[in-house]
Amino acid sequence: xxxxxxxxxxxxxxxxxxxxxxxxxxxxxxxxxxxxxxxxxxxxxxxxxxxxxxxxxxxxxxxxxxxxxxxxxxxxxxxxxxxxxxxxxxxxxxxxxxxxxxxxxxxxxxxxxxxxxxxxxxxxxxxxxxxxxxxxxxxxxxxxxxxxxxxxxxxxxxxxxxxxxxxxxxxxxxxxxxxxxxxxxxxxxxxxxxxxxxxxxxxxxxxxxxxxxxxxxxxxxxxxxxxxxxxxxxxxxxxxxxxxxxxxxxxxxxxxxxxxxxxxxxxxxxxxxxxxxxxxxxxxxxxxxxxxxxxxxxx
Amino acid sequence: xxxxxxxxxxxxxxxxxxxxxxxxxxxxxxxxxxxxxxxxxxxxxxxxxxxxxxxxxxxxxxxxxxxxxxxxxxxxxxxxxxxxxxxxxxxxxxxxxxxxxxxxxxxxxxxxxxxxxxxxxxxxxxxxxxxxxxxxxxxxxxxxxxxxxxxxxxxxxxxxxxxxxxxxxxxxxxxxxxxxxxxxxxxxxxxxxxxxxxxxxxxxxxxxxxxxxxxxxxxxxxxxxxxxxxxxxxxxxxxxxxxxxxxxxxxxxxxxxxxxxxxxxxxxxxxxxxxxxxxxxxxxxxxxxxxxxxxxxxxxxxxxxxxxxxxxxxxxxxxxxxxxxxxxxxxxxxxxxxxxxxxxxxxxxxxxxxxxxxxxxxxxxxxxxxxxxxxxxxxxxxxxxxxxxxxxxxxxxxxxxxxxxxxxxxxxxxxxxxxxxxxxxxxxxxxxxxxxxxxxxxxxxxxxxxxxxxxxxxxxxxxxxxxxxxxxxxxxxxxxxxxxxxxxxxxxxxxxxxxxxxxxxxxxxxxxxxxxxxxxxxxxxxxxxxxxxxxxxxxxxxxxxxxxxxxxxxxxxxxxxxxxxxxxxxxxxxxxxxxxxxxxxxxxxxxxxxxxxxxxxxxxxxxxx
Numbered sequence: 001x002x003x004x005x006x007x008x009x010x011x012x013x014x015x016x017x018x019x020x021x022x023x024x025x026x027x028x029x030x031x032x033x034x035x036x037x038x039x040x041x042x043x044x045x046x047x048x049x050x051x052x053x054x055x056x057x058x059x060x061x062x063x064x065x066x067x068x069x070x071x072x073x074x075x076x077x078x079x080x081x082x083x084x085x086x087x088x089x090x091x092x093x094x095x096x097x098x099x100x101x102x103x104x105x106x107x108x109x110x111x112x113x114x115x116x117x118x119x120x121x122x123x124x125x126x127x128x129x130x131x132x133x134x135x136x137x138x139x140x141x142x143x144x145x146x147x148x149x150x151x152x153x154x155x156x157x158x159x160x161x162x163x164x165x166x167x168x169x170x171x172x173x174x175x176x177x178x179x180x181x182x183x184x185x186x187x188x189x190x191x192x193x194x195x196x197x198x199x200x201x202x203x204x205x206x207x208x209x210x211x212x213x214x215x216x217x218x219x220x221x222x223x224x225x226x227x228x229x230x231x232x233x234x235x236x237x238x239x240x241x242x243x244x245x246x247x248x249x250x251x252x253x254x255x256x257x258x259x260x261x262x263x264x265x266x267x268x269x270x271x272x273x274x275x276x277x278x279x280x281x282x283x284x285x286x287x288x289x290x291x292x293x294x295x296x297x298x299x
Numbered sequence: 300x301x302x303x304x305x306x307x308x309x310x311x312x313x314x315x316x317x318x319x320x321x322x323x324x325x326x327x328x329x330x331x332x333x334x335x336x337x338x339x340x341x342x343x344x345x346x347x348x349x350x351x352x353x354x355x356x357x358x359x360x361x362x363x364x365x366x367x368x369x370x371x372x373x374x375x376x377x378x379x380x381x382x383x384x385x386x387x388x389x390x391x392x393x394x395x396x397x398x399x400x401x402x403x404x405x406x407x408x409x410x411x412x413x414x415x416x417x418x419x420x421x422x423x424x425x426x427x428x429x430x431x432x433x434x435x436x437x438x439x440x441x442x443x444x445x446x447x448x449x450x451x452x453x454x455x456x457x458x459x460x461x462x463x464x465x466x467x468x469x470x471x472x473x474x475x476x477x478x479x480x481x482x483x484x485x486x487x488x489x490x491x492x493x494x495x496x497x498x499x500x501x502x503x504x505x506x507x508x509x510x511x512x513x514x515x516x517x518x519x520x521x522x523x524x525x526x527x528x529x530x531x532x533x534x535x536x537x538x539x540x541x542x543x544x545x546x547x548x549x550x551x552x553x554x555x556x557x558x559x560x561x562x563x564x565x566x567x568x569x570x571x572x573x574x575x576x577x578x579x580x581x582x583x584x585x586x587x588x589x590x591x592x593x594x595x596x597x598x599x600x601x602x603x604x605x606x607x608x609x610x611x612x613x614x615x616x617x618x619x620x621x622x623x624x625x626x627x628x629x630x631x632x633x634x635x636x637x638x639x640x641x642x643x644x645x646x647x648x649x650x651x652x653x654x655x656x657x658x659x660x661x662x663x664x665x666x667x668x669x670x671x672x673x674x675x676x677x678x679x680x681x682x683x684x685x686x687x688x689x690x691x692x693x694x695x696x697x698x699x700x701x702x703x704x705x706x707x708x709x710x711x712x713x714x715x716x717x718x719x720x721x722x723x724x725x726x727x728x729x730x731x732x733x734x735x736x737x738x739x740x741x742x743x744x745x746x747x748x749x750x751x752x753x754x755x756x757x758x759x760x761x762x763x764x765x766x767x768x769x770x771x772x773x774x775x776x777x778x779x780x781x782x783x784x785x786x787x788x789x790x791x792x793x794x795x796x797x798x799x800x801x802x803x804x805x806x807x808x809x810x811x812x813x814x815x816x817x818x819x820x821x822x823x824x825x826x827x828x829x830x831x832x833x834x835x836x837x838x839x840x841x842x843x844x845x846x847x848x849x850x851x852x853x854x855x856x857x858x859x860x861x862x863x864x865x866x867x868x869x870x871x872x873x874x875x876x877x878x879x880x881x882x883x884x885x886x887x888x889x890x891x892x893x894x895x896x897x898x899x900x901x902x903x904x905x906x907x908x
Contacts, residue, residue, distance in 0.1 A: 065663040065686050072686050076645045079682040083638055090472055091523045097441055097473050098531065101480045104449040119382045121364045122416040133361065135412075138405050139354045155891030157898055 182228040189228045199225065201255045210272070211265060300344055307340055308333075314384045321378055323370040335359065343395075350403050353396035357409075360389045386417060401432040404439075415446070422446060437471035440464035444474070448481050457481060472524040475515045480531060482508040487536045501540075509544055516551065522559045525552055529565065533574065538608075546579050563627035564639040571620040571647075578608050614657050617647065621661050628672065637674045641665050645682070670700060673707040677714045680704060684718055688725065697722055713739065713747050717754060724758045729766060732758060746782045756791065770795070778812065786819030793825050802833050806842070813849055820858070823850035827864075840873050855888045859897040862889070866904060 087095070125134040153163060165173070182189040192198070202225045209217045252258040259265055318329060339356040342348060364385045371378060393410040400406060407429045414422045426443040433439050444464060447457045461478040468474055486504035489497050512528065519525075529548050532541040549566070556562045566576065611619075624640045644662040651658055666683050669675035675683075683700070687693035701719050705712055716739035723732040736755050739748050756777070759770035774795060777788035789812050797805040809826045827846045847865045854861050862885040869877045882901065889897055 065659060065666070065690060067659070067690070070689055072689065073649060075682055075685045076648055079678055080642060080645055083642055083676065083678045085639075088523065090521060091527075093438065093473050094476050094524070094527050097445075097477045098480060098527070100442075100445055101448075101477055101484070104445045105484055108449050118386050118418060119379050120417065121361065121368075121382075121386060123361075123365050123368070126362075126365060133358055135409055136354070136358060138409070139351065141351065152895075155894050157886055157894045158891055 189230060191227050192229055197254050204255045303344055304340055314381055317380050321376055323374060350400045350406060353392055357389055357392050360385055404433055419450060434467055437468045437473050441473050441477045444477055454485055470518045472519060472521055476527055479508055479511055479528060483537050486540060522556045522561055526561060526565050542582050546582060549579060560631055560636040560639050567620045567623035570623055571616050573611060573616055574608055613654050617657055617661060632674060634674045634676055637669050638676055641669055641679050677711055681718055684722060713743055717750050720751060720754050745780055749784050752777055781816060783817045786817055787821050789819050790821035790825040793822060797829050805829060818853035820854050844873060856890060859893055859900060863900050
């Protein structure tokens with residue numbers, strides 16, 4: 001008995017929640033369905049059986065259609081060819097799979113042709129008339145595709161001269177092109193578009209040394225906000241659940257939001273802010289005093 | 300590079316020696332083979348190579364192998380070493396090729412195809428490598444699974460491949476279907492159920508299929524997939540053992556997809572095949588178990604069919620099917636559902652050898668109901684009308700039906716009018732035909748009735764001897780319309796005038812119609828044709844040139860053919876000197892993207908001169 005390793009225990013709640021949601025039913029439809037599900041069909045079947053036994057020679061009403069002896073197959077053919085639904089791509093693929101699996105089963109049963117391993121080769125796909133193999137059809141180059149790759153000037157014949165740019169203009173264009181990325185040595189790091197949110201985050205990063213009194217950072221290498229940067233996203237793994245319990249829930253969308261939510265930091269920033277204001281005021285007072293004294297002296 | 304090539308050639312020396320020793324070919328032929336090989340090798344050691352180089356070399360080697368085999372048969376000797384070295388070379392080429400161009404799915408497939416025949420043990424390894432690059436395609440996984448099923452006798456390996464595939468593509472219909480299919484097949488293969496262990500195994504196999512189905516239920520939302528599953532279960536060898544599964548699928552379908560016309564259609568067709576819903580619903584777990592027990596006792600291979608599906612006569616099945624469709628169109632009153640309904644009835648009427656009366660009656664009833672529901676499509680109306688015309692006194696009914704259809708299908712009125720006119724054109728009733736034509740034009744406006752005009756002109760053309768005047772009137776009227784699609788009638792009008800009156804009159808008409816908007820290319824072409832036919836030596840070419848110039852004037856911007864025609868004319872009949880002038884004019888007038896194709900055509904013209 002082969003071991004079947006379906007992970008049923010892990011799947012149980014998945015089974016309960018069907019992703020298929022039943023479409024909404026109106027009253028009439030519900031009635032029809034419930035009728036169908038109950039015994040109406042079976043009673044009908046019984047009815048029909050009785051009828052069958054009762055009167056074999058029944059006259060059928062054709063509503064004006066010709067008698068069955070008249071041949072209408074061509075009309076049927078024409079109509080069906082137009083009105084039948086065309087199978088979709090997925091359906092065709094599924095049909096193909098079914099036929100392939102049937103073939104696999106058939107091949108499994110029949111004995112395999114005896115080819116000596118590594119010595120004999122199957123030449124059944126060789127076409128004697130053309131001297132080519134069927135495979136060569138698959139590998140034919142698509143000329144249209146190759147042509148599309150070429151960079152032709154579209155209306156060359158109409159032009160008086162070839163399209164060209166002046167050296168100066170070319171230099172400007174090159175510069176613009178170059179400024180889009182940091183360069184090959186930086187693996188073409190792009191110049192990300194700076195929105196207001198991102199700008200605030202970058203500012204926070206630059207001033208991070210003042211946020212926490214117990215943490216030291218080296219001084220910044222840039223005095224302005226960076227131009228070339230990328231923002232990554234942390235992909236959580238299932239194991240993180242234990243290591244950062246309750247942390248992820250409290251995470252905010254941006255750094256600024258996170259700071260605003262952190263009361264401890266708020267308090268510290270407020271205090272620092274107050275201190276600085278005080279110091280500035282004191283300094284301003286002293287300066288004013290000095291100025292007054294000077295004025296008095298000169299009088 | 301040369302030394303690399305030399306080394307490769309040296310390695311091949313034993314092969315050449317053994318060919319020479321066997322004496323299957325002359326030294327010239329052998330040298331030719333060596334030169335050819337060198338040519339292919341050279342291409343491969345270049346830094347810039349394409350997949351075609353590999354393919355060509357591989358094909359060459361295969362052909363060489365064939366050649367050696369043929370020689371062997373002729374001379375009754377055997378050269379296993381030579382053949383082995385050729386095959387090893389082919390494998391090496393495939394390996395290098397797939398390494399160089401891993402993105403080429405064709406090469407991988409070719410490699411697998413090759414290995415399946417000559418080296419089947421390696422195939423699964425190649426598939427594994429290929430999946431590293433092409434694992435995003437579910438069909439590749441599917442091929443792999445099916446190959447494993449074909450090649451090995453252990454289901455475990457196959458299931459493991461499918462599990463991996465499902466991990467990558469949990470919502471792929473193709474993989475799920477293939478897996479399901481294999482599970483069912485494995486279950487059905489165990490026919491000898493006298494053994495208790497085998498019976499258990501069979502039970503287990505079925506349960507696996509059920510679990511797989513339940514699992515996909517949460518992921519796949521495509522109805523077609525579920526219908527395919529059900530269709531698969533209906534195969535004669537699985538129909539009985541999968542009864543409970545079928546029951547589950549049908550119930551889920553009714554719950555989740557009842558708004559899909561496809562589902563209703565499928566269920567009705569099931570009734571027709573004899574797999575009744577009520578039978579399915581009455582089946583219980585116990586019954587199935589009993590059946591199996593009975594099977595164990597009697598040692599029969601197939602369960603008797605009647606035990607689950609009651610046998611019913613064809614007539615009964617047809618009526619049950621009809622009943623389901625009736626319910627369906629009540630639940631889903633849409634045009635699509637009606638289309639399925641009537642198509643099914645039409646399908647039934649293909650073969651009316653048995654129960655012809657019932658089938659025809661059902662078809663008639665379906666048409667009647669469809670007409671009353673006002674949701675029947677035009678195609679089916681057409682079929683109905685054609686059928687009615689085949690029966691005696693069907694014409695009155697057709698008139699009534701079309702009148703009623705016209706009232707309820709306002710949006711497609713022009714098609715119904717067309718149908719109506721076709722009816723009269725078939726019966727040859729001119730006055731009624733004209734009446735309907737006028738009525739349609741009055742009600743819908745001229746621009747909507749272009750098809751009707753075409754039909755009318757065709758009709759009167761056929762009866763031109765009796766109703767020539769009417770045709771003239773219609774043509775004149777059509778030529779006056781300014782809708783662009785009516786412009787084609789002008790060419791016909793011109794031709795008609797030419798045929799019935801004189802060239803002078805036609806020219807006059809042409810001059811007049813040229814001026815009228817919208818411009819029409821056919822008109823100019825027709826006039827050119829007429830002029831060419833009427834051309835005698837005495838008439839000057841100026842008249843012809845006028846037509847060509849007109850065409851170029853109106854269509855010279857978007858059409859290269861008019862220019863080519865003009866150039867041809869100047870070359871053959873007109874002034875040769877003008878050709879280059881016209882060429883320059885064309886280049887500057889044509890739209891930029893057309894210039895290239897124009898120049899290509901022009902150079903072709905010069906070559907063919």
